Amino acid sequence: xxxxxxxLQEAQPEAIAEENETAxxxxxxxxxxPAAIPDEGExxxxxxxxxxxxxxxxxxxxxxxxxxxxxxxxxxxxxxxPLVEMGLKWESFRPQYEKLRYLASINEKSVGELIDGLxxxxxxxxxxxxxxxxxxDEAEAARIFEKEKKELEKRLEQLAQREVESERQTMLxxxxxxxxxxxxxxxxxxxxxxGRFNSFADVPEAxxxxxxxxxxxxxxxxxxxxxREAKKVEAERVRQMELxxxxxxxxxxxxFPPGYELDEFEQAFYKALQ
Numbered sequence: 217x218x219x220x221x222x223x224l225q226e227a228q229p230e231a232i233a234e235e236n237e238t239a240x241x242x243x244x245x246x247x248x249x250p251a252a253i254p255d256e257g258e259x260x261x262x263x264x265x266x267x268x269x270x271x272x273x274x275x276x277x278x279x280x281x282x283x284x285x286x287x288x289x290x291x292x293x294x295x296x297x298p299l300v301e302m303g304l305k306w307e308s309f310r311p312q313y314e315k316l317r318y319l320a321s322i323n324e325k326s327v328g329e330l331i332d333g334l335x336x337x338x339x340x341x342x343x344x345x346x347x348x349x350x351x352x353d354e355a356e357a358a359r360i361f362e363k364e365k366k367e368l369e370k371r372l373e374q375l376a377q378r379e380v381e382s383e384r385q386t387m388l389x390x391x392x393x394x395x396x397x398x399x400x401x402x403x404x405x406x407x408x409x410x411g412r413f414n415s416f417a418d419v420p421e422a423x424x425x426x427x428x429x430x431x432x433x434x435x436x437x438x439x440x441x442x443x444r445e446a447k448k449v450e451a452e453r454v455r456q457m458e459l460x461x462x463x464x465x466x467x468x469x470x471x472f473p474p475g476y477e478l479d480e481f482e483q484a485f486y487k488a489l490q
Contacts (some may be wrong), residue, residue, distance in 0.1 A: 404434075423438045
């Protein structure tokens with residue numbers, strides 16, 4: 217059994233008959249990416265492009281409007297993804313930023329001015345130590361200072377790369393953990409619904425989405441899916457009954473005596489007159 221990538225976006229559940237026909241060929245799964253809103257931005261609306269004119273079904277293009285710095289910008293879902301990731305990182309840094317704001321306010325400075333001042337002070341102390349080591353040789357001190365600065369920048373870049381790699385490794389481990397969990401839960405699902413699921417591809421995408429996004433078992437997600445589909449079927453049955461009742465009511469006003477049964481041609485004729 218091969219567990220495919222989990223879905224990036226939650227698909228809307230289709231009717232049961234369509235789901236059974238297409239599940240085996242359309243389950244292309246991928247782990248959902250983290251989602252958040254960039255700092256100081258406001259999502260003003262989400263729009264979807266209309267369906268194609270030829271009537272063929274297609275996945276609509278999603279555009280997101282965001283207000284940032286008093287300007288409204290529009291992004292596709294693909295363009296918005298890295299901005300969302302930056303928003304998540306900013307949220308994790310916000311507590312430290314508030315501390316910087318506190319220190320800056322004490323010194324009657326902005327956060328940017330505070331940071332620039334700290335960097336200048338650090339560079340000044342570094343240059344002073346180098347001057348002492350070189351015996352006051354300014355040319356040699358300047359050369360060593362530039363070398364030290366480049367080494368610091370290189371270490372900073374390496375640190376950032378390690379952090380990115382660590383995040384990727386964490387995401388990979390989480391993905392493997394979810395896939396293993398779903399594989400184990402699929403065995404229980406297939407056992408409880410004998411003959412219904414021959415492979416993981418038989419599980420509707422909506423069920424997998426629910427299990428991952430809601431962090432519940434595949435079995436529970438499928439029970440929820442069945443309940444939703446049963447409600448839709450029942451709603452359709454009630455709608456059809458109401459339509460039949462209205463149709464029967466209109467025919468009863470045709471002037472025929474009670475109990476008189478119209479043949480198919482007569483029924484069609486009187487419906488056309490309504």
